[in-house]
Amino acid sequence: MEKPIIYWIRRDFRIDNNPALKFAIDTEQPIIPVFIRDEFVDSLGSAPKWRLELGLECLAQKYKTYGLDIIFKTGSADKVLTELINETNADKVVWGRTYLPPLNDRDTKIKSLLKQKGIMAKSFPGHLLFEPWSVSPKSSDFFKVYTPFWKTTRHKDPLGSIIKVTQIRSSNQQPKSENLKNWGLGEGMSTGASIVHQHVRLGEKAAKERLDWFIANKVMHYSSSRDIPSLDGTSGLSENLSLGEISPIECWNAGVQALEAGHDDAEIFLKELVWREFAYHLAYHTPRILDQNWRQEWDSFPWNTNENDEKVLLWKQGRTGVPFVDAAMRELYVTGRMHNRGRMIVASFLTKHLMTHWKIGLKWFENCLIDWDPASNAMGWQWSAGSGPDATPYFRVFNPNTQLEKFDKENIYRNMWLAEFSGKNSKNALSFFDAIPKKWKLKPDMEYPESIVDLSEGRTLALEAYKNRQF
DNA sequence: TTTTGAGTTGTTCGA
DNA sequence: GTCGAACAACTCAAA
Numbered sequence: 358m359e360k361p362i363i364y365w366i367r368r369d370f371r372i373d374n375n376p377a378l379k380f381a382i383d384t385e386q387p388i389i390p391v392f393i394r395d396e397f398v399d400s401l402g403s404a405p406k407w408r409l410e411l412g413l414e415c416l417a418q419k420y421k422t423y424g425l426d427i428i429f430k431t432g433s434a435d436k437v438l439t440e441l442i443n444e445t446n447a448d449k450v451v452w453g454r455t456y457l458p459p460l461n462d463r464d465t466k467i468k469s470l471l472k473q474k475g476i477m478a479k480s481f482p483g484h485l486l487f488e489p490w491s492v493s494p495k496s497s498d499f500f501k502v503y504t505p506f507w508k509t510t511r512h513k514d515p516l517g518s519i520i521k522v523t524q525i526r527s528s529n530q531q532p533k534s535e536n537l538k539n540w541g542l543g544e545g546m547s548t549g550a551s552i553v554h555q556h557v558r559l560g561e562k563a564a565k566e567r568l569d570w571f572i573a574n575k576v577m578h579y580s581s582s583r584d585i586p587s588l589d590g591t592s593g594l595s596e597n598l599s600l601g602e603i604s605p606i607e608c609w610n611a612g613v614q615a616l617e618a619g620h621d622d623a624e625i626f627l628k629e630l631v632w633r634e635f636a637y638h639l640a641y642h643t644p645r646i647l648d649q650n651w652r653q654e655w656d657s658f659p660w661n662t663n664e665n666d667e668k669v670l671l672w673k674q675g676r677t678g679v680p681f682v683d684a685a686m687r688e689l690y691v692t693g694r695m696h697n698r699g700r701m702i703v704a705s706f707l708t709k710h711l712m713t714h715w716k717i718g719l720k721w722f723e724n725c726l727i728d729w730d731p732a733s734n735a736m737g738w739q740w741s742a743g744s745g746p747d748a749t750p751y752f753r754v755f756n757p758n759t760q761l762e763k764f765d766k767e768n769i770y771r772n773m774w775l776a777e778f779s780g781k782n783s784k785n786a787l788s789f790f791d792a793i794p795k796k797w798k799l800k801p802d803m804e805y806p807e808s809i810v811d812l813s814e815g816r817t818l819a820l821e822a823y824k825n826r827q828f
Numbered sequence: 829t830t831t832t833g834a835g836t837t838g839t840t841c842g843a
Numbered sequence: 844g845t846c847g848a849a850c851a852a853c854t855c856a857a858a
Contacts, residue, residue, distance in 0.1 A: 496856055502835065505856055584837085632836085701837065740836085752850050753838050760838090816839085820850095 361387040361445050361528045363438065365452035366427065367601075369483050370416045371561040372522045374604035377453040377481035379520050387528035389445060390420060391428040393437050394540055397460060402724035403545030404693050405599075408557065410542035412600045415560040417537065423525040428534040435467050442476060445530050449477040453484055453601070456637055457731055458644045486515040486605050486634050489641035499642040501746045506635050507628060515606045545724075549690065549792035556692035557596070557727060564597035565607075572611045572623075579622040583629075586685070586696035587769035592626065595728035596694065598633065605630060636732035639746060646745070647735045648716070654828035655744035660714035668711050668809050672703070673721055674797055675774075675789070678808035681757040681765070682706045684774035687789045691774075693727030698764055704741035705755035710815035712822060715742035743823070752823075754816045777805035 364381045372378065381388050392413060401409065417427045430437045438450060450471055455461070464480065471478035482488060492509055493499055500506040543550055558567060571592045575582065582590030597603045609630055615623035639646050650656055663669070671677050675686035685699030695703070707718045715738040722734055739745030765771055772779040776786035790801050 494856055495858095500856085502855055504835065628836085698837080705838095746854095747836080755837090756839060759840095824851095 358446065358530075359387060360448040361389050361530065362449040362451065363441060363445070363447045364388050364390045365434075365438070365450060366390055366392045366416070367453050367484075368455050368599070369453040369601035370412050371602055371604065372419060372423070372525075373561070374483070374517075374520050374607050375453070375522075375601075376483045376517055376520070377451045377479075378522070378525075380479065380481060381449075381451050382522065382525055384449065385526065386449070387526050387530075388425065389428060389441070389447065389528050389530070389532065390425055391430060391437070391441060393434050394429070394431040394535075394542075395434050395437075398542075402720075402726075402729060404553070404725050404727050405723070405729040407543040407546040407550060407553075408596070408693070408727040409600065410537065410540070411554075411557060411559055412602065413537055413542075419561065420525075424527045425525055426531070426534065428532050429537050429540070431535060431540070434463065435470055438467065438471065439474075441532060442471075442474070444532050445528070447476070449479070451479050451481065454480045454482060455484060456489055457640050457647070482516045483604065484601060485637055486510070486609055486630065487513065488516070489634075489638045492634075492638060500635070500638060503632070503635050503747065506638065507631050510631050510634065511627070515609050517606060519607070519610070548794060552691055552788050552792040553693045553727065556694070558593065559602075561597075561602050564594060564603035567594060567597075568592065568603060568608060568611055572615050576612070576615045576623045576626055577620040580625045583625070584698055585764055585770075586688075586698050587765060587767075587773060591697065592629075593694075595633075595730070595733075599728050599730045605633070633730070633733055636730070636736040639736055640732040643746075646739060647731055650744040651739050651746050652744050655742075657827050658744075659712070659822060660708075661712050662714045662717070664717055664720075666713070669707075669713055669717060671806075671809055672707055672711065672713075674793070674799065676799070676806050677706070677810075678806040679706065679757045679810075679812070680771045680775060680778075681761045684771050687774045687786070689722075689725050691785060691789050691792050693725065695726075696770075698760070700737060701741060702755050702757050702760055704738060706757060708738075708742040709754045709819035710810050710812065712819060715739060715744065752820060754819055756812060756816065758812060775805065776801035777803065 362381045362384050364378055369375050369377060420427055468478045487510060492506065494505060558564065575590055578590065582588050594603060594608060598605060609627065612623045612627045643651060645651065672686065675683040677683055682703050685695050685703050688699060689695040704718055707713050708715050719734055719738045723729055736745060740747050761771065773783055773785050776783065779786050787801055790799060793799060
């Protein structure tokens with residue numbers, strides 16, 4: 358019986374432009390694709406876990422068209438892979454790297470364990486444009502500032518080339534698979550699932566089509582339209598990038614082509630892709646960014662750390678009485694995403710006006726975002742809070758009302774998400790009330806609340822605290 | 829080693 | 844309404 362190769366599916370939910378899968382195909386051995394529900398899958402936040410299930414269903418269908426079934430298994434990865442090797446007599450295991458601890462350390466151990474058994478174990482790039490260790494400054498170990506990182510990467514060729522797959526060789530052996538539907542990955546979502554579902558862009562094909570559409574219609578206006586939250590002016594591909602339903606290299610190449618075709622704004626799109634890289638670069642070199650203050654002196658800052666604080670709850674519910682903040686928080690709840698400008702504003706509001714620890718915000722995002730990415734989420738929150746690697750002047754406090762004036766002058770975004778303003782005119786605004794838990798006891802005809810903080814007072818208090826900090 | 833220049837995303841005030 | 848200055852001072856990258 359011919360020995361098969363095991364392809365371990367990680368964050369590369371695609372067929373094309375997938376170096377690990379390509380390697381497997383090139384061995385000409387039969388391929389057994391496996392997805393393992395390990396402790397790291399179980400520990401995902403509600404929305405990312407739910408989105409993972411959708412992504413897996415879609416991917417399984419795609420594999421079916423090539424005549425392959427994904428094998429679903431639960432357990433620690435070393436144990437599952439070992440059993441699968443024994444069962445199938447496979448002699449190779451390949452997967453795409455995910456770079457961040459603790460997964461990275463786990464993978465290193467598995468690699469040496471498999472090699473000890475005489476199995477070829479190989480990991481591949483594919484999740485990023487560049488390996489985090491392959492970009493470094495001349496005078497230190499790694500970059501702590503974005504702009505020099507960008508200057509270094511902009512003229513660097515990303516890893517790998519375009520890969521198109523036409524066939525995949527399946528295996529005659531059919532190892533026992535669990536049923537994905539029985540895993541209940543979507544259970545944490547409860548009432549909101551059917552509503553968020555309407556806003557999901559699912560799978561490799563849809564992601565590619567979106568990229569084409571974005572490059573054909575939007576990238577040329579990107580520098581200005583990406584800042585307007587009422588417009589569909591961004592690529593919106595973060596959701597697909599997070600599961601690897603599209604390759605970042607494909608996005609990069611499309612951006613480069615647009616730039617070469619004379620659309621200068623495409624460079625800003627490339628810069629955004631590089632922000633994602635920068636987040637991984639930082640997390641790879643300083644893993645503490647994921648769950649501790651990157652600048653450790655911030656440990657003594659007097660954040661509010663009470664998760665059950667009344668104002669924190671109102672922030673989560675989009676009931677702070679500050680329209681831009683509430684609109685963005687409701688957009689998050691209904692769509693599982695939030696416009697980038699909204700992310701900055703709600704983060705600034707939580708960490709500065711409400712003086713609340715960024716970890717509380719990070720955790721909420723981790724539960725609500727279908728495009729959740731551990732590296733980007735942590736970098737963004739720490740940047741907003743001021744504890745991160747960017748030298749953010751402490752006096753930089755977003756005023757949500759000034760922001761509304763600048764980026765939503767006609768109140769389009771506000772009315773899109775706040776039924777208290779738009780009445781029955783906005784389907785989106787109303788759907789928020791169907792998505793939320795009943796126990797929140799919120800109704801669309803309720804009166805819009807008074808602001809929970811006086812914005813200028815909140816700003817002053819935050820500035821005071823930042824000024825008086827003990828470091 | 830030392831020096832120099834630069835650093836995602838802002839707000840407010842007063843001329 | 845528009846525009847420039849002030850808001851401080853520090854870390855990082857490169858020469």
